[in-house]
Amino acid sequence: xxxxxKRSVSLYSYQDEYxxxxxxxxxxxxxxxxxxxxxxELLAEQMIRRFxxxxxxxxxxxxxxxxxxxxxxEPSCYDAFLENKIYDNRTLSLGEQINMMKxxxxxxxxxxxxxxxxxxxxxxxxxxxxxxxxxxMDVKIGxxxxxxxxxxxxxADGYMEMIHKTGTKHFGFIPDMGIFCRNIPDVLRDKARRQxxxxxxxxIVDDSYAQRLEKGFVKIKYDLNLGKANMxxxxxxxxxxxxxxxxxxxxxxxxxxxxxxxxxxxWSEPQDLIDNIDYIxxxxxxxxxxxxxxxxxxxxxxxxxxxxxxxxxxxxxxxEYEGGEHLRDVGVDSxxxxxxxxxxMRRAIEG
Amino acid sequence: xxxxxKRSVSLYSYQDEYxxxxxxxxxxxxxxxxxxxxxxELLAEQMIRRFxxxxxxxxxxxxxxxxxxxxxxEPSCYDAFLENKIYDNRTLSLGEQINMMKxxxxxxxxxxxxxxxxxxxxxxxxxxxxxxxxxxMDVKIGxxxxxxxxxxxxxADGYMEMIHKTGTKHFGFIPDMGIFCRNIPDVLRDKARRQxxxxxxxxIVDDSYAQRLEKGFVKIKYDLNLGKANMxxxxxxxxxxxxxxxxxxxxxxxxxxxxxxxxxxxWSEPQDLIDNIDYIxxxxxxxxxxxxxxxxxxxxxxxxxxxxxxxxxxxxxxxEYEGGEHLRDVGVDSxxxxxxxxxxMRRAIEG
Amino acid sequence: MAGRQIYNPDGFKNVxxxxxxxxxxxxxxxxxxxGFTLSIVRDIQVNVDGEDAAREDIRFTVNxxxxxxEEMRTVVDSDxxxxxxxxxxxxxxxxxxxxxxAHHIKAMQIIAPSYMPFQTEALCEADFEIA
Amino acid sequence: MAGRQIYNPDGFKNVxxxxxxxxxxxxxxxxxxxGFTLSIVRDIQVNVDGEDAAREDIRFTVNxxxxxxEEMRTVVDSDxxxxxxxxxxxxxxxxxxxxxxAHHIKAMQIIAPSYMPFQTEALCEADFEIA
Ligand SMILES: [Mn+2]
Ligand SMILES: [Mn+2]
Numbered sequence: 028x029x030x031x032x033k034r035s036v037s038l039y040s041y042q043d044e045y046x047x048x049x050x051x052x053x054x055x056x057x058x059x060x061x062x063x064x065x066x067x068e069l070l071a072e073q074m075i076r077r078f079x080x081x082x083x084x085x086x087x088x089x090x091x092x093x094x095x096x097x098x099x100x101e102p103s104c105y106d107a108f109l110e111n112k113i114y115d116n117r118t119l120s121l122g123e124q125i126n127m128m129k130x131x132x133x134x135x136x137x138x139x140x141x142x143x144x145x146x147x148x149x150x151x152x153x154x155x156x157x158x159x160x161x162x163x164m165d166v167k168i169g170x171x172x173x174x175x176x177x178x179x180x181x182x183a184d185g186y187m188e189m190i191h192k193t194g195t196k197h198f199g200f201i202p203d204m205g206i207f208c209r210n211i212p213d214v215l216r217d218k219a220r221r222q223x224x225x226x227x228x229x230x231i232v233d234d235s236y237a238q239r240l241e242k243g244f245v246k247i248k249y250d251l252n253l254g255k256a257n258m259x260x261x262x263x264x265x266x267x268x269x270x271x272x273x274x275x276x277x278x279x280x281x282x283x284x285x286x287x288x289x290x291x292x293x294w295s296e297p298q299d300l301i302d303n304i305d306y307i308x309x310x311x312x313x314x315x316x317x318x319x320x321x322x323x324x325x326x327x328x329x330x331x332x333x334x335x336x337x338x339x340x341x342x343x344x345x346x347e348y349e350g351g352e353h354l355r356d357v358g359v360d361s362x363x364x365x366x367x368x369x370x371x372m373r374r375a376i377e378g
Numbered sequence: 379x380x381x382x383x384k385r386s387v388s389l390y391s392y393q394d395e396y397x398x399x400x401x402x403x404x405x406x407x408x409x410x411x412x413x414x415x416x417x418x419e420l421l422a423e424q425m426i427r428r429f430x431x432x433x434x435x436x437x438x439x440x441x442x443x444x445x446x447x448x449x450x451x452e453p454s455c456y457d458a459f460l461e462n463k464i465y466d467n468r469t470l471s472l473g474e475q476i477n478m479m480k481x482x483x484x485x486x487x488x489x490x491x492x493x494x495x496x497x498x499x500x501x502x503x504x505x506x507x508x509x510x511x512x513x514x515m516d517v518k519i520g521x522x523x524x525x526x527x528x529x530x531x532x533x534a535d536g537y538m539e540m541i542h543k544t545g546t547k548h549f550g551f552i553p554d555m556g557i558f559c560r561n562i563p564d565v566l567r568d569k570a571r572r573q574x575x576x577x578x579x580x581x582i583v584d585d586s587y588a589q590r591l592e593k594g595f596v597k598i599k600y601d602l603n604l605g606k607a608n609m610x611x612x613x614x615x616x617x618x619x620x621x622x623x624x625x626x627x628x629x630x631x632x633x634x635x636x637x638x639x640x641x642x643x644x645w646s647e648p649q650d651l652i653d654n655i656d657y658i659x660x661x662x663x664x665x666x667x668x669x670x671x672x673x674x675x676x677x678x679x680x681x682x683x684x685x686x687x688x689x690x691x692x693x694x695x696x697x698e699y700e701g702g703e704h705l706r707d708v709g710v711d712s713x714x715x716x717x718x719x720x721x722x723m724r725r726a727i728e729g
Numbered sequence: 730m731a732g733r734q735i736y737n738p739d740g741f742k743n744v745x746x747x748x749x750x751x752x753x754x755x756x757x758x759x760x761x762x763x764g765f766t767l768s769i770v771r772d773i774q775v776n777v778d779g780e781d782a783a784r785e786d787i788r789f790t791v792n793x794x795x796x797x798x799e800e801m802r803t804v805v806d807s808d809x810x811x812x813x814x815x816x817x818x819x820x821x822x823x824x825x826x827x828x829x830x831a832h833h834i835k836a837m838q839i840i841a842p843s844y845m846p847f848q849t850e851a852l853c854e855a856d857f858e859i860a
Numbered sequence: 861m862a863g864r865q866i867y868n869p870d871g872f873k874n875v876x877x878x879x880x881x882x883x884x885x886x887x888x889x890x891x892x893x894x895g896f897t898l899s900i901v902r903d904i905q906v907n908v909d910g911e912d913a914a915r916e917d918i919r920f921t922v923n924x925x926x927x928x929x930e931e932m933r934t935v936v937d938s939d940x941x942x943x944x945x946x947x948x949x950x951x952x953x954x955x956x957x958x959x960x961x962a963h964h965i966k967a968m969q970i971i972a973p974s975y976m977p978f979q980t981e982a983l984c985e986a987d988f989e990i991a
Contacts, residue, residue: 042893046945047864072894076946077938112974113899114803115933122794123806148975254977355863393762397814398733424763427815428807463843464768465934466802473925474937499844605846706733803934 028339035066035103040348062369066103105135161197169201178299180246199306205313212315214353222281297334304338317367332375379690386417386454391699413720417454456486512548520552529650531597550657556664563666565704570636579633648685655689668718683726743826756816760851767804774837790818874957887947891982898935905968921949
């Protein structure tokens, strides 16, 4: 299948530098362009103060499009956050949530984005109620498939039903490559060690992950109560047994934290991408630590890119660096990490 | 002094017909034009559903300006309501209130209004914080001087100070002619009778009003706590004595209601208009019941118009009918009332 | 003494869900001259035939969306205002609803526009029939 | 083990009003990767030198406007967000403030982004000096 795989950077990747005041929004675009990426993914609420007001001004939009031109970047995806519990006394009604989604679709459109990322917590009927507007604005709503969720599951089937029922061309999936982790990232493990975790407990957790990978993860179910769905998923995947073993091995807080965190990574088959390619128009290229030799610690980049090629994927792979949180005590360099990741992807795409 | 006194109708006047579905927004404009008035005053929150969203659309604005052209009407004043207690857990902060005021200034401007009515409850620092924006949008903020408030008072002095301090040309007063009532309106009295008030009690209340008028009303003071300011004002103007007399005369609910309501009308000297004319750019021509002979029951229209002429007033007198609430049990005809009032004003202006 | 219409005469009915009568419903207009956000509705008190409804049993519907009185405290969306001159639908959860025949309602609208020193309290009374 | 900067090192001070010291103040950044409305801040808990501050004594300032934690529950204005990477100022009302010299703060940021199953709780510790 002929493919057209392009490279993007999600500015989420530069959060530590932005937080420290080392990069501003334009600086992030500049660094993105330096990697050779041609696309940029934006979390408007992260790097635009007084959100959403500036986006409503001609001044800001002119500045934004000026930067895109200057740095030769295409808007690849707008990451929205549906703040449907914005007040603590209730969840917003369906109508209010749809209004919020429409607002995000409109903002995305004003900044030139054709894709909008929505999170797993977005109720299906909110998405369904926004499809007409999405079509009107020609913005595709992409449900991010993020660990512990996966394609080819009961959870995803519900959404597939909605796609078939409505016939929409403006809803699909945005896989986050964190669902293709062969093992727990080394940065998490090394942090656990710095915090005092024992090698014995670390091995228990790593072995447990390897078992899940071999057996195949029991998939998470659709439930608006995400806390409940998450807990059932963990239990179904042997969390109790693993925690008991860690306890028995005398595990302390660092060991237990490592054990708990291990469930935020998962493995699913890259074949899932091929099976669902008709509904995938953007991808979060999640990564945790790319070494000097351009090998990433956990995400199976070569296999995933191979599957995208085989499927004939036409879209961006958008670097999403999430290793920094495990390095804040020893020093984060997102710029270098993203550079390496973009090179790793370039090699896989062009190789 | 050369004057230029024009006639406007506040669509507030048609509230009963709108409530009953007999008139819609366009219908109100049509009736306004029939009276010969050339100006229209709008309460956007009253007659525009989904406020403020339609005003933000080209479609609505085109329709609005189309109507103004069709009915030969000029936008005279936009009546805002500062909902600064929109949440029950607090009063909005100063910054939020200023944002709300600026929103209203912007909305007024988008509909072609040069004047915005703000209520006595608007804190002075909210007005002050909005003056630059008002100047930028060329919209004048008018503080409505509504009974029991009055010009030439300690209350008004505070605002005069702000005008002098800031040098602003975009803040002033909008007198409501309910501050020029020679007596309590007959529609209120007749309603009290229908509700069972005794002639004896009615006389006590009417005499009490006449005394206040003769002595001169003790003026209300500036206090952000309007309930407190109001109560002190009533006490200072003999409310206790009047209520005691009504009690002693065996007054029931209807008598007491009439007594309490009498304090919502007041008399001040039309000379106050002349003294403050530099700061008056719009006027609410409040009225309660214009008889077939074009004489209004309470508001001293001829004297007030005379004062405006003497002062060289350049602006609208905007009919604001507030008699309907006392006639709902027997039938309201706002259209006829406004027609009569416009004719009464025309005679006073041209006579 | 008649007044202007407050209640929708065709709005009084029992409410059915899944074959069971779960409550009764009526529609009325706000006794205030402006549209406003639901967040300034302090209370809707309902008394039918001398019996007070509990605040928690009351549901309020405008423009197709339904809220409890507690939820309304933070409803400021432009699509869900109590518009001037428009009916809002009030549903009172009550197993079995109201008996067929004549009833009397006294409902109080308690609204707190920010500029008023005191909240408004409008008592709305009517006789009605459940068919 | 050092981490990234959370507190503004120059932000610790006593607060004076009308010649009296009424409390102490610090500034810190949100431990979350996005700007958000104050309405999702469930709590800011402050403990200095082992002493918990009372919730009612806490004031929170962003962009020049100050709120109590209770007021923040309905603050959704775009001008008053806790922006990513920006300091918010926390003032704790305390007669006399803090003594000159060294102190230790443990403050907890409890934030509830809607998409998360559970609220985030970030413990922020630091040693500081009152000059
Ligand atoms: Mn992602
Ligand atoms: Mn008025």
